[in-house]
Amino acid sequence: MRTSAEIGKLIKQLRKENNINLTDFATKIGVNKSTLSRYENGSRKIPMEDIAEIANALNVTPESLLLKNKQPETEVQHRAAHLEAELTDDEWQRVLDYADYIRSKRK
Template sequence: MDQDDLTQEIGKHIKHYRNEQKISQHDLAERSCIAATTLSSYENNKRTPSLYTLAKIANALNVTIDELYYGRYDYTSTQRLTPGEEIANAVFVLWKNDSLNLERYNEPASRLSFNSYDHEIHHLIGALNEIRARKDTYNNPEMFLEEQLRSAATVMERLYEQRERILKSSYNLLK
């Protein structure tokens, strides 16, 4: 999927979920703390939102970032992504359309806090940038890319599970 396809899909999904919930563009823009004209440009495939903006829109619509990228997940499918795979895929898609890169990710004003995922996301973006820069030197760049994404997803899955265990134990302490 190239950047134009991605832009169209994100815009289509934002509009779909907004209409599904019977929310006006103005109300969604207000809930997301963005300008209504900016939201309109996303829905009309003129611009692609940054990860930060996409997270605000997803939060306002009460959907996941993945749902804004790919649409509603078909839960009847036997191939369900783990949370680690979802995170790694979201980072990859944002990186692929230049909405997320090391320079932008390191800017304090635009940096989202991914908490325990920060280091792995930073590492993944660095690896993706290296693959892009040295693409011609790899025998099979697509396979190398898949290995990097799979490795990052595995680490992020461990971090996710660790976070869930901590949250459960904290919850149990509060009982």
């Protein structure tokens, strides 16, 4: 589990990568600017309900913010990782074929 300071640093990094300023992000997650600043500098522990809001706003999973061995994961990546048990081999092949098709159109 990450410390409050580590979580705050990661939140700040992800917020900046998404080009969201402190004021706008605070509004988006429903806290005031000074509270968000304290979250980011690690001087205030972040309640779990705010972790969920922050993760949602950054389009990552709460686990990726909290766990040290987990890189920030988008919701799409999270869903894709859990599809393995739900799809047959034939369905997986169709997914892979479609992914190849999409990549070929980018070139």
